[in-house]
Amino acid sequence: MASIEERARIVALDKRFIWHPYTAMEDYQTIDPFVIERAEGSRLFDMDGKAYLDGNASWWVSTLGHCHPRLVAALKNQADILCHTALAGITHRPAAQLAEALVAAAPKGLEHVFYSDDGSTAVEVAMKLALQYWAQNGRTARKSFVALEGAFHGETLGVTSLGGIGVFHEIFEGGALRCWHIPSPAVDYDQSLEQLETRLRDSGDEIAGVILEPLIQGAAGMRIYPPEFLSAARVLCDRYETFLIFDEVFTGYGRTGKMWAADHAGVSPDILCSAKGFSGGMLPMAVTLVNERVYSGFFGERERAFYYGHSFCGNPLGCAIALEVLRVFEEESILENLQPKAKAIARAFSTLGELEGVLASRSLGMVGALELDGDSGYLAQGGWQVFEEARQRGAYLRPMGNLVYVTPPLNIPSDDLKDLLRIVEESVQAVVKEK
Ligand SMILES: *Cc1c(COP(=O)(O)O)cnc(C)c1O
Numbered sequence: 465m466a467s468i469e470e471r472a473r474i475v476a477l478d479k480r481f482i483w484h485p486y487t488a489m490e491d492y493q494t495i496d497p498f499v500i501e502r503a504e505g506s507r508l509f510d511m512d513g514k515a516y517l518d519g520n521a522s523w524w525v526s527t528l529g530h531c532h533p534r535l536v537a538a539l540k541n542q543a544d545i546l547c548h549t550a551l552a553g554i555t556h557r558p559a560a561q562l563a564e565a566l567v568a569a570a571p572k573g574l575e576h577v578f579y580s581d582d583g584s585t586a587v588e589v590a591m592k593l594a595l596q597y598w599a600q601n602g603r604t605a606r607k608s609f610v611a612l613e614g615a616f617h618g619e620t621l622g623v624t625s626l627g628g629i630g631v632f633h634e635i636f637e638g639g640a641l642r643c644w645h646i647p648s649p650a651v652d653y654d655q656s657l658e659q660l661e662t663r664l665r666d667s668g669d670e671i672a673g674v675i676l677e678p679l680i681q682g683a684a685g686m687r688i689y690p691p692e693f694l695s696a697a698r699v700l701c702d703r704y705e706t707f708l709i710f711d712e713v714f715t716g717y718g719r720t721g722k723m724w725a726a727d728h729a730g731v732s733p734d735i736l737c738s739a740k741g742f743s744g745g746m747l748p749m750a751v752t753l754v755n756e757r758v759y760s761g762f763f764g765e766r767e768r769a770f771y772y773g774h775s776f777c778g779n780p781l782g783c784a785i786a787l788e789v790l791r792v793f794e795e796e797s798i799l800e801n802l803q804p805k806a807k808a809i810a811r812a813f814s815t816l817g818e819l820e821g822v823l824a825s826r827s828l829g830m831v832g833a834l835e836l837d838g839d840s841g842y843l844a845q846g847g848w849q850v851f852e853e854a855r856q857r858g859a860y861l862r863p864m865g866n867l868v869y870v871t872p873p874l875n876i877p878s879d880d881l882k883d884l885l886r887i888v889e890e891s892v893q894a895v896v897k898e899k
Contacts, residue, residue, distance in 0.1 A: 466511040471499055474511065498860065503530030506876040506884075508860055517884045519854070519861040519870045524682065524714050526745030529873040534792055535744050535785055542784035551579065551778035558783035565790045566751065571724055571732040574753035578770075579778040583713035583739035584618030586750035587675070590709050590735045591622055591641075592772060593754065594673040597707075597761040600768050606672040606706070608642035610663055612656070614684030615645070615677065617711050626675055629683060631843060644671075650687035657696055664704040673707035673735070674700075678725035679828065682714040685840075685867045686833035688826050691729035698731045707734040707758070713750075717741030717789075718799050718874045721806050721829030734758055741874075744789040749782030798874050805881055806830060809870065812885040821896030832885075833869035834892065841865050846895070853891035859884055861891070868892060 475497065483489060499511040506529050508516045521527055528535065546556060563577045580589050591609065598606035611617070615628040625640035627633035633640070644663055649656040664671060678694050681687040694710075701708040710733040715725035719741065722728055726736070735758060739750035762770050776782070793799065806829050813832035817825030825834035836846040847863025854861040861868065868891075872884060 466501065468512070471511045474499055498855075505529045505531075506873050506880045515858060516855070517859040517872075517880060517887065519859050519872060519884055519888070521871055521873045522745060523740075523862075524719070524871050525740045527717055527719070527741035527874050528744040528789065528792060528798070529875055530745070532744060532792065532875075535746050535788055538784050538788035539746060539781060542781050546780045548776070548779055548781070550775075552773060556778075556780055556783075558780050558787055559778040562783045562787040562790075565787055566753065569723060569790055569793075570736065570753050571726045573732045573755045574736055575756060576754050576759045578752045578754070579783070580750045580752065581774050581776055582618075582748045582750050583711075583737065584620045584623050585774060586713060586737035586739050586752045587617045587623045587626070587711055588620050589752040589772065590673075590675070590711075590737050591626075593735060593752070593758060593770065594707050594709065596770065597758060598672050600764075601761050603669070605669050608644065608667075608670050608672065610644050610646060610660065610671055610674040612648045612676060612681060612684075613645045613651070614648050614681050614687060615675070616681070616683030617675065617677070618713070631841070632683075642670075648681060648684065648687055649689035649693040650681060650684075653689065653693065657693065660697065661700055664700055664706065668704040668706060671704070671706050673709045675709040675711060678710045678712060678715055679720050679728060680715055680725065680831060683864065685835070685864060686826065686831055686869050688828045688831075691725075691731075694726065694729035694731045698729075698733075701734075709733055709735040709737070711737045713737055713739045718793070718802060719830055719871065721799075721802055723793075723799060742789070743782055743786050744792070746785045747779070747782045748776070749779065749786055751786075796875065802830060802874060805874075805876065805878065808878070808881055808885065812889065816889060816892060819892065819896055822892065830874055831869065831871050832888075833867055836866040836868065836892075836896070838866050849895045850888075850891045853894045854887050857887045857890060859887040859891075861888065 500508050501511045502509050508518050566577055567575050578589055580586050611626040613628045617623040617626045624633045624636050625643050628645050646659040647656045716738045734755050736753045743749035762768055809832040810827040813825040813827045816834050821837050823835040823837050838846045844865035846866040847868050850868045851861055851863055
């Protein structure tokens with residue numbers, strides 16, 4: 465265990481030099497951060513030895529928990545052999561084997577994989593593929609997208625154009641691509657579908673693709689909508705011959721209770737983006753899968769090729785880990801074991817929804833969320849009181865405004881999950897009682 469002085473030195477260096485993500489740095493100066501030294505399974509350990517249950521799988525990423533021995537072994541083994549090579553004109557065992565395993569695990573028809581670095585780049589690839597496809601296949605006016613109000617598809621400028629959360633994207637609007645936002649089906653299902661149809665009918669010639677976070681809009685506040693919307697969107701995209709793109713960066717790899725959110729509807733998109741759980745929270749690594757139609761649209765003269773690729777595209781370490789993630793899913797029956805845990809989350813959040821001071825609650829698969837009474841939106845502060853209460857009780861529960869949620873590792877042991885849900889309940893109780 466580290467000394468108090470050493471901890472203080474780390475915090476001092478941090479405050480002097482580091483600009484933190486999604487953080488008001490002026491406020492941060494007075495905040496005492498977690499100083500995490502190591503992590504194991506569903507727990508983070510602070511430098512002072514205190515353990516915290518990781519209530520959000522470290523930003524929805526560590527879906528197989530921390531330092532899973534098989535993932536660590538896969539990383540070490542691969543590191544001894546080959547850490548990096550370009551993927552241009554070169555291939556290697558981990559990239560090829562992962563591609564085969566991914567296609568086998570993916571919704572039907574998605575048979576080609578393009579590797580990139582993180583969720584944002586996986587969506588960026590999807591956008592560029594769609595734009596270029598139409599530019600060179602006779603529909604040159606198709607330069608815009610349709611997305612949901614409250615959409616979140618990542619951080620780069622391209623994907624920020626798709627965003628529907630004001631504080632994250634409004635400042636950048638002048639530099640963005642055109643995107644039409646339709647109401648979220650989680651807020652008004654009928655309006656959403658109606659406006660999707662109207663938009664495609666009126667502006668179909670200008671639309672390169674419809675992009676959805678299928679079933680759950682995570683960053684908008686864990687908004688959940690029914691799988692029928694995905695089937696309806698598939699029908700409409702077929703009718704108006706445009707691409708349906710699923711951003712499964714958050715929902716993929718079991719988060720919703722099935723491998724893909726798309727599986728709840730039995731629907732295949734034309735393009736599917738995956739990251740986060742894709743590499744089990746070990747390394748930045750992502751993939752965009754496409755069907756034959758998209759893929760074949762880049763054949764022909766050389767200028768029709770997709771001239772795109774990040775430095776770390778298909779990185780062998782990332783591929784080796786992502787392949788091991790799929791094997792762990794299979795051999796440790798990760799999906800099969802989710803049901804009782806999903807039920808426990810549903811039960812706990814349904815009870816929490818009854819509390820005075822709690823506006824609403826909802827759950828799906830390994831996601832449970834509640835909204836505290838008070839301001840809404842990302843900058844609301846109520847959730848942070850719950851965060852403090854939970855921290856004292858040994859859990860890391862980063863909120864989004866007044867939205868308190870859990871997205872624990874999928875393989876969290878039942879006893880740990882019970883503890884986590886108890887801490888959520890006690891922390892919420894403590895905060896709503898004060899009011
Ligand atoms: C997190 C997220 C992204 C962005 O992924 P990064 O790895 O942070 O770039 C994109 N889409 C969805 C739905 C996400 O949840």
